[in-house]
Amino acid sequence: MWKGGGSVKSECSSISKLLEKYFDQEVTPKERSLVEGHLPDCPACRMALDSMQNLRILIKSPVEEAVEKENFPWVWEKIEKGIQRKERLGLWDFLKSWLDVTPLLKRKILIPAVAAAVILILITAPLLFKKTTSYPTLSVVEYVESETYNVMVYELETPQVTVIWLFEGPEEESSTS
Amino acid sequence: MRRKASFFVILILLLSPFFGDVAFAQVQVRVRVMEASNVGSGFDSSLRDLHDQLGSLFSFSSYRLLKDEKVSLSLNQSVLLSIPPERSLELTLINQRRVTAEIRVKITRQGRDLLTTLVRLAPGRSVSIGGPKRGEGTIIIALSRLQ
Numbered sequence: 001m002w003k004g005g006g007s008v009k010s011e012c013s014s015i016s017k018l019l020e021k022y023f024d025q026e027v028t029p030k031e032r033s034l035v036e037g038h039l040p041d042c043p044a045c046r047m048a049l050d051s052m053q054n055l056r057i058l059i060k061s062p063v064e065e066a067v068e069k070e071n072f073p074w075v076w077e078k079i080e081k082g083i084q085r086k087e088r089l090g091l092w093d094f095l096k097s098w099l100d101v102t103p104l105l106k107r108k109i110l111i112p113a114v115a116a117a118v119i120l121i122l123i124t125a126p127l128l129f130k131k132t133t134s135y136p137t138l139s140v141v142e143y144v145e146s147e148t149y150n151v152m153v154y155e156l157e158t159p160q161v162t163v164i165w166l167f168e169g170p171e172e173e174s175s176t177s
Numbered sequence: 178m179r180r181k182a183s184f185f186v187i188l189i190l191l192l193s194p195f196f197g198d199v200a201f202a203q204v205q206v207r208v209r210v211m212e213a214s215n216v217g218s219g220f221d222s223s224l225r226d227l228h229d230q231l232g233s234l235f236s237f238s239s240y241r242l243l244k245d246e247k248v249s250l251s252l253n254q255s256v257l258l259s260i261p262p263e264r265s266l267e268l269t270l271i272n273q274r275r276v277t278a279e280i281r282v283k284i285t286r287q288g289r290d291l292l293t294t295l296v297r298l299a300p301g302r303s304v305s306i307g308g309p310k311r312g313e314g315t316i317i318i319a320l321s322r323l324q
Contacts (some may be wrong), residue, residue: 090297115314143295144293160303163234167308168310
């Protein structure tokens with residue numbers, strides 16, 4: 001008698017450890033049949049299972065009600081905006097997203113980027129606005145070669161005059177006349 | 178991805194002035210051949226823009242236009258013109274740095290080189306080559322870069 005009572009008590013103790021897993025449907029088929037075989041004979045374990053069920057109902061109902069009431073409008077709004085932007089990106093939206101500097105601010109690279117841009121502009125601005133219509137330091141005539149003539153190059157910057165004058169030698173003169 | 182592409186576009190735009198020298202286009206040059214002499218007087222109307230330049234340098238009383246041609250020069254392609262007296266004028270665009278064109282000018286007679294020169298011409302700028310005799314006059318070739 002004592003032995004049998006001890007055997008039921010020890011089985012009940014091992015089943016009660018499985019009860020939670022059984023309730024969460026995490027038991028193996030073997031454990032399931034073990035629990036389901038024990039429950040009809042053990043009112044204590046049945047009571048424990050009932051209390052778990054009641055506790056779950058007690059917690060679940062208010063949470064579900066709150067979720068239904070809340071409906072998370074701001075989340076939906078954000079998702080819908082995202083979908084619309086992907087579907088049809090207008091010129092203005094494109095410009096806005098292109099000019100949007102917030103990601104730059106977040107990454108803390110705006111200041112170095114602006115500094116680099118300013119340096120580049122400072123370097124390139126003199127080249128862009130440099131007057132290139134005349135060569136004040138360079139001659140218009142780069143070189144002159146002649147085996148037949150003596151050559152004189154006359155250049156003035158103001159007024160802009162450049163003349164290459166050929167002085168004919170006696171041989172050339174006689175052949176042209 | 179889009180931001181990366183934008184960054185590279187801005188970088189290229191900022192650096193483009195450094196690569197301006199490699200851009201080539203056709204260069205228009207006006208070639209005028211005139212005979213300057215002290216026989217008679219007069220100034221051809223087609224030479225009006227050169228009046229001040231020629232007048233300040235030479236004391237000829239007459240300038241008569243013999244040839245007036247506009248040529249388009251492409252890079253490294255020669256244009257040949259026959260000019261009096263019995264000479265050939267060869268123009269070749271060698272290089273173009275920003276607005277200034279580097280043009281090689283070669284004057285030959287019966288295949289013999291008489292003169293080779295390299296001139297830098299900005300738009301509106303002229304260079305005159307003169308000296309060869311023709312009768313009682315002197316030949317002057319004016320090369321003007323058109324705008």
